[in-house]
Amino acid sequence: MKDNDNNSGIVQQQLLDFYKSNEAAICADDTPKVRVLRNNALQRFQDFGFPNAKMENWRNSKIINALHGNFRMPALDEKHSEAKPFSCELCDMDTEIIMLVNGVFSGETSLKKYDNGMVIGSTRTAMKARPDLFDRYFGTTMPAETNGFYDVNTALWHDGYFVYVPKNVAAERPVQVIKLIDNESNPFVQTRNLIILEDNASLQLIDCDDSFNQQSSLINAFTEIVIGDNASLDKYKLQNINDNTSLLNSNSIRQFGNSRFRSNTISFNGGMIRNNIHVALDAEGAEAQVYGLYLMDKHQHIDNYLKVNHKVPNCTSFEKFKGILDDEASAVFNGHVYVAPGAQKTNAQQNNSNIILTPKAKIDAKPFLEIYADDVKCAHGTSTGQLDQEAMFYMQQRGISKANARMLLMYAFAAEISNHIAIPAMQERIDDMIKRRLRGELSSCDNCVLRCSHPKEYHFEIDENKL
Amino acid sequence: MLLNIKNLHVSIGGKEILKGLNLGVNEGEIHAIMGPNGTGKSTLAAAITGREGYEITEGEIWYKGKNIVGMSPDDRANEGIFLSFQYPVEIPGVSIQNFMRTAINAKREYNGQAPIPTVDFLKMMKEKQAMVEITEKLQNRFVNVGFSGGEKKKNEIFQMAMLEPSLAILDETDSGLDIDALRIVANGVNHLHRPDNAFVVITHYQRLLDYIVPDFVHVMYDGRIVKSGGKNLALELEEKGYEWIKESNL
Numbered sequence A: 001m002k003d004n005d006n007n008s009g010i011v012q013q014q015l016l017d018f019y020k021s022n023e024a025a026i027c028a029d030d031t032p033k034v035r036v037l038r039n040n041a042l043q044r045f046q047d048f049g050f051p052n053a054k055m056e057n058w059r060n061s062k063i064i065n066a067l068h069g070n071f072r073m074p075a076l077d078e079k080h081s082e083a084k085p086f087s088c089e090l091c092d093m094d095t096e097i098i099m100l101v102n103g104v105f106s107g108e109t110s111l112k113k114y115d116n117g118m119v120i121g122s123t124r125t126a127m128k129a130r131p132d133l134f135d136r137y138f139g140t141t142m143p144a145e146t147n148g149f150y151d152v153n154t155a156l157w158h159d160g161y162f163v164y165v166p167k168n169v170a171a172e173r174p175v176q177v178i179k180l181i182d183n184e185s186n187p188f189v190q191t192r193n194l195i196i197l198e199d200n201a202s203l204q205l206i207d208c209d210d211s212f213n214q215q216s217s218l219i220n221a222f223t224e225i226v227i228g229d230n231a232s233l234d235k236y237k238l239q240n241i242n243d244n245t246s247l248l249n250s251n252s253i254r255q256f257g258n259s260r261f262r263s264n265t266i267s268f269n270g271g272m273i274r275n276n277i278h279v280a281l282d283a284e285g286a287e288a289q290v291y292g293l294y295l296m297d298k299h300q301h302i303d304n305y306l307k308v309n310h311k312v313p314n315c316t317s318f319e320k321f322k323g324i325l326d327d328e329a330s331a332v333f334n335g336h337v338y339v340a341p342g343a344q345k346t347n348a349q350q351n352n353s354n355i356i357l358t359p360k361a362k363i364d365a366k367p368f369l370e371i372y373a374d375d376v377k378c379a380h381g382t383s384t385g386q387l388d389q390e391a392m393f394y395m396q397q398r399g400i401s402k403a404n405a406r407m408l409l410m411y412a413f414a415a416e417i418s419n420h421i422a423i424p425a426m427q428e429r430i431d432d433m434i435k436r437r438l439r440g441e442l443s444s445c446d447n448c449v450l451r452c453s454h455p456k457e458y459h460f461e462i463d464e465n466k467l
Numbered sequence B: 001m002l003l004n005i006k007n008l009h010v011s012i013g014g015k016e017i018l019k020g021l022n023l024g025v026n027e028g029e030i031h032a033i034m035g036p037n038g039t040g041k042s043t044l045a046a047a048i049t050g051r052e053g054y055e056i057t058e059g060e061i062w063y064k065g066k067n068i069v070g071m072s073p074d075d076r077a078n079e080g081i082f083l084s085f086q087y088p089v090e091i092p093g094v095s096i097q098n099f100m101r102t103a104i105n106a107k108r109e110y111n112g113q114a115p116i117p118t119v120d121f122l123k124m125m126k127e128k129q130a131m132v133e134i135t136e137k138l139q140n141r142f143v144n145v146g147f148s149g150g151e152k153k154k155n156e157i158f159q160m161a162m163l164e165p166s167l168a169i170l171d172e173t174d175s176g177l178d179i180d181a182l183r184i185v186a187n188g189v190n191h192l193h194r195p196d197n198a199f200v201v202i203t204h205y206q207r208l209l210d211y212i213v214p215d216f217v218h219v220m221y222d223g224r225i226v227k228s229g230g231k232n233l234a235l236e237l238e239e240k241g242y243e244w245i246k247e248s249n250l
């Protein structure tokens, strides 16, 4: 523990030094508001540093161990080759693609505008090109409970992706973000993303995290999301990073009246992953559905932290995270639903369930309801168990091999989450990936996280009625 | 002989449950096994189907000319042994359709056949569901999840009809059924009964045997078959009660 604290201190100093010597470049395009936010965050980061494992929300989280001190700060003007062989098998899904390499926008047009007013591209370019729009939303979702990772991101961010869907516009095609880590030298990447849906807007967004090779890296991404009145966002997060990459994926969502947020975080692979999802239900009628699935093995670690804040009456939140843990993998589920005084008629449901395949795999589930209103419907539950042996025998008695019976049970467990993917072509791919992952056939990809163009023959059937 | 069990001894967790059981079943026959609770009827079914934890300490189970002791449960199933479970298991997330198709294709693969064409499969589902009078909607429901006791038992018979076993063991499929459901289950069995297959019907009550007429009735007590006879033995048992068996075996 001491060593880690010491190392996190070293990393803290390294980051502060980096800021000092690159301040001009980092802040070159800042609006006055962004500059103020940077300074405040920097001050906090200087004072408090990174969280440690003694803190409530970071207990048992191994992500802090990733702060080992040998990071390279990526040069801000680093150019990334489009020459790198890259193919994304999900691309034929007819999506708008945004590509980030080491957290920096990569491509020719750094800001793409559509006839309907929609804008996608680089966060930095958006800040430069549309300072008014940018300032109206940037920094407006930040959760009250901040920490060193959020602060250092706000202080040091350089780029990321930006998506703007104006009032009354329904995005025609899903936006797909592909993030590659070109990690020859162990970078510490600060990515800053901003997604804005104005009133009555709607968008489906696919956000993939993956890595080029087996080098290690630490990614600290922060995504701010504003969802206006009656607007609707479906956000799919796919994580298939290598075992040496550590990832902090933090999201802060602010929802207005009758808005809908549906999120599905599917973690296939990754050495250490921490997902933070803060949802603020700021106006009546808002609804958040937050789903997650994690399939971890070896020594992998995943940690999902969810905070849903019911600030006003008549909002709904539904959270369901499921995991399958093999070998010596470990997982933390930290779910916190807060119902403010007066937030009557709140409906909040939270559930975490896990299948543990070996005695050495570990789950630490901490669901937490904090309720200050009396006319609410709130529930939480967790369950952890092994594969059902009765069901195993029942299936074998019908002629199904042990291996396929296992697969069927695990897939059925996982499909309860992937069934919530509202893009059918994508759901099909994801289901295929889940099966391959469960069979140990899915590797973290060198070219693309979604190398799914070669479906194999499976020994069990897929429900046609589900496809 | 289709099934020939010789001097079978089975222990669970070191405790001997079956204590030298003999049973021979020919193709085309229906055998009823009766006996008080806890005598080892379900244990016998588990031993024949190869359930883990049921240790065969002595004896042999011959099926289609092979001693199947040591064969995996799925291989036994694919060789044509089917068990209608006393307590059918719920499998959330797995639809009956998916389950049956996987099972049928497993058997076809075992026999070196190609997977069943979808059209044939769906037609078969329809036919067999009609036979046990279950609605088609059932196929998209998860296996046994939220089923009533009667639905679970009908679903077992439906699966039996789909898989067309050579040897079907029905473990108290009649328990807890009302007369209607009982009739449907019995009809299913009678419908499937052919000269080249056999049924072992474990039951507590003689009433099932009004619908399924057995060729032989065996009475089990304390891990053995203690009395065998024709269908009239069931009536005699009904009349005199199990006490009669217990007394004569003291």
Ligand SMILES: Nc1ncnc2c1ncn2[C@@H]1O[C@H](COP(=O)(O)OP(=O)(O)O)[C@@H](O)[C@H]1O
Pocket (backbone or CB within 6 Å): B012, B013, B017, B035, B036, B037, B038, B039, B040, B041, B042, B043, B044
């Ligand atoms: N899984 C088990 N573990 C330990 N004992 C068992 C188990 N299953 C059955 N038994 C015991 O074996 C005996 C026979 O049980 P069973 O075969 O279920 O009887 P029946 O089906 O005739 O009612 C009973 O004494 C029962 O308690």
Ligand SMILES: [Mg+2]
Pocket (backbone or CB within 6 Å): B041, B042, B043, B086, B171, B172
């Ligand atoms: Mg029994």
